[in-house]
Amino acid sequence: MTTLLELREYIKKFYVKFELYITYAWKFLLSLIAFTMIGNKIGYQTNLTKLPILLMAALLCSIMPANFMVVLSSGFILAHLYKLSLQCAVVALIIFLLMFLLYFRFSPKDTLAVMLTPMCFYLSVPYVIPIALGLLSTPASIVSMACGVIVTYMISYISGNATVLTATDMESKATQFQTILSELMGNKAMWVCIASFAITLAVVYLIRRMSVDHSWTIAIVAGALTNIICLLIGDLLYSTQLSFGGVIGKTILSVIILFVIQFFAFNLDYSRVEKVQFEDDEYYYYVKAVPKVSVSTPAPKVKKINQSNSNRDYRGRDRGE
Amino acid sequence: MLNEERVILMTRMAAYQQHEGKENNAINSYFRSDYVGFQVLKSVISATIVYLILVAAYVMYHFSEVLQDVYNTDLMATARKYLVYYILLVAVYSVISYIIYSIRYNRMRGNMRAYYSCLKKLGRMYEKE
Numbered sequence: 001m002t003t004l005l006e007l008r009e010y011i012k013k014f015y016v017k018f019e020l021y022i023t024y025a026w027k028f029l030l031s032l033i034a035f036t037m038i039g040n041k042i043g044y045q046t047n048l049t050k051l052p053i054l055l056m057a058a059l060l061c062s063i064m065p066a067n068f069m070v071v072l073s074s075g076f077i078l079a080h081l082y083k084l085s086l087q088c089a090v091v092a093l094i095i096f097l098l099m100f101l102l103y104f105r106f107s108p109k110d111t112l113a114v115m116l117t118p119m120c121f122y123l124s125v126p127y128v129i130p131i132a133l134g135l136l137s138t139p140a141s142i143v144s145m146a147c148g149v150i151v152t153y154m155i156s157y158i159s160g161n162a163t164v165l166t167a168t169d170m171e172s173k174a175t176q177f178q179t180i181l182s183e184l185m186g187n188k189a190m191w192v193c194i195a196s197f198a199i200t201l202a203v204v205y206l207i208r209r210m211s212v213d214h215s216w217t218i219a220i221v222a223g224a225l226t227n228i229i230c231l232l233i234g235d236l237l238y239s240t241q242l243s244f245g246g247v248i249g250k251t252i253l254s255v256i257i258l259f260v261i262q263f264f265a266f267n268l269d270y271s272r273v274e275k276v277q278f279e280d281d282e283y284y285y286y287v288k289a290v291p292k293v294s295v296s297t298p299a300p301k302v303k304k305i306n307q308s309n310s311n312r313d314y315r316g317r318d319r320g321e
Numbered sequence: 322m323l324n325e326e327r328v329i330l331m332t333r334m335a336a337y338q339q340h341e342g343k344e345n346n347a348i349n350s351y352f353r354s355d356y357v358g359f360q361v362l363k364s365v366i367s368a369t370i371v372y373l374i375l376v377a378a379y380v381m382y383h384f385s386e387v388l389q390d391v392y393n394t395d396l397m398a399t400a401r402k403y404l405v406y407y408i409l410l411v412a413v414y415s416v417i418s419y420i421i422y423s424i425r426y427n428r429m430r431g432n433m434r435a436y437y438s439c440l441k442k443l444g445r446m447y448e449k450e
Contacts, residue, residue, distance in 0.1 A: 094378055101367040102414070106421055177381050276335035280447075283323070287332045 024062045031061035031069045038076050042159050044083040070111045087176040099147045110144040117148025127254035130197040131223040134204025142198045153190040189240040196230030220258045345429045357422045364418035368411045
């Protein structure tokens with residue numbers, strides 16, 4: 001355990017030291033993964049699935065604010081869907097516009113959850129999201145998580161029914177908008193998922209805020225159980241064809257990931273290196289303030305192998321000369 | 322000579338200015354009523370856009386029925402109904418944004434007060450010398 005803690009301290013130190021570059025790197029990687037996933041799932045616009053374009057877009061995302069990633073991802077999705085059929089793109093556009101206009105005006109910091117939710121679904125660890133948001137965020141994230149779930153189900157519906165949606169006869173084209181919207185909004189599995197995720201997030205948040213020992217661990221376990229129970233109740237009520245084994249397996253996988261998150265994020269202080277400039281009447285100050293790291297790492301031990309060497313100075317000459 | 326305590330205080334203040342300070346200064350340049358009112362106005366505009374999108378989606382969804390019924394419906398009654406929905410949406414959304422932005426303004430005032438008290442402290446440090 002102590003080695004793990006030391007490892008965490010090393011990583012923390014490393015992060016504090018190279019924070020600027022790491023921020024660029026994770027933004028780049030995250031957006032690259034997201035764009036690749038979009039391309040894999042609904043890559044109808046083949047030009048946009050080429051690696052150079054993805055790399056360029058990811059590079060752009062790495063230097064822009066995090067929200068730009070979300071906007072660009074929605075742009076990618078819209079472009080792919082437009083190639084498939086106009087109606088799909090319109091449905092997606094409506095959903096994105098409602099999301100951005102109604103909710104993200106208030107909490108622009110929350111937008112990343114919308115992108116991470118579909119990614120976790122795609123990596124088959126969807127239950128990480130409600131618990132992780134409950135641990136790290138506020139109940140307000142329920143809305144952005146719900147948006148993420150809707151986007152996920154929309155993409156999976158469209159990619160699952162691509163052949164039907166590309167039908168060219170006028171009859172099916174005319175009713176396509178209706179079909180997509182009613183299939184999407186009538187998807188009980190989606191609503192059950194949203195409801196149980198929301199309940200899970202709230203439960204995790206409440207437990208995490210309690211002042212008991214190991215509140216984070218309890219919150220994770222309780223959240224996982226709540227999630228399973230809610231999903232099963234939803235399945236019983238609305239017959240969403242949920243596989244019980246799948247839920248359990250994914251939950252176990254998610255809980256493992258969450259314990260890793262807990263290990264790194266628990267006691268997370270958001271203090272970081274500050275570089276500031278100011279002046280008074282006498283001086284200009286260029287200050288770099290580095291936060292103190294709490295758990296100390298062991299100092300490297302120096303073992304003297306040859307005692308006679310200690311009599312020599314650093315140039316290798318004997319001190320007696 | 323460098324006064325260490327003063328440098329620490331100034332560094333903290335500068336760090337605050339660098340992060341939340343910019344945003345808070347922007348908010349602070351408004352009166353409370355102006356700031357909240359402006360944000361509510363923005364909300365009204367975005368609620369209007371949302372409503373238009375929703376109506377357009379509704380019409381597209383029930384396209385054939387809307388076309389069939391367009392001549393034999395009471396247009397005034399329909400318009401009144403839609404107007405009521407619109408006003409409801411705008412009202413709910415405006416109230417929510419009013420509450421949120423009032424809270425934000427109050428929080429900003431608190432932060433500003435703390436900042437000004439730091440400034441005063443700094444001023445006293447200079448006077449002492």
